[in-house]
Amino acid sequence: EIVLTQSPGTLSLSPGERATLFCRASQVVSDNYLAWYQQKPGQAPRLLIYGASSRASGIPGRFSGSGSGADFIVTISRLEPEDFAVYYCQQYGSSPPTFGQGTKVEIK
């Protein structure tokens, strides 16, 4: 199975700053079938990005995804208060689908 490693584990930033989160796969992700999810405490994950770079419905333009092969990035251009959460990457091109361990974006 494909192992996804996210970095950093925790990102401490202030509102208005730029956040850059990384996800590295143990092997090439088929057809860049890589998604990013946001999860807030007590809530279910929410799909942000799919296909490495496509925003899901209703996701603000400040979220962008990039990367290919085995290295992927999600960027939040200017952090809003509601963006402080845990972010997970997921590959869904190979079975079993797997998730990274998460990056927590916290208020500095």
Place this chain on the structure above:
Amino acid sequence: QVQLVQSGAEVKKPGASVRVSCKASGYSFTGYYIHWVRQAPGEGLEWMGWINPYSDGTNYAQKYQGRVTMTSDTSINTVYMEMSGLTSDDTATYFCAREGAGSYSPFDYWGQGTLVAVSS
């Protein structure tokens, strides 16, 4: 609108079984796979398996084979996840999630989660 509504929290003793339901609405129930994902307290997301409500086909993570059964009832647009032989390590929130349309899609809608606590 698409909704997945899960059953309420459960408290179980070690060795018991639990069944969690996930009722779908707002879309064609048999047109989409449903996956189950669990999250232990303070931990990350772990995929457990999927069910195809159209064919009742299933695919379980190797870790759960023989202990988890996923079923569906198309008459009430509901899928179920049953886990047997519970231990304290199974204490977690269990989510159902819909896989999007087409081959190879992410999980576009999620249930609210069901907390299963296993304690003697």
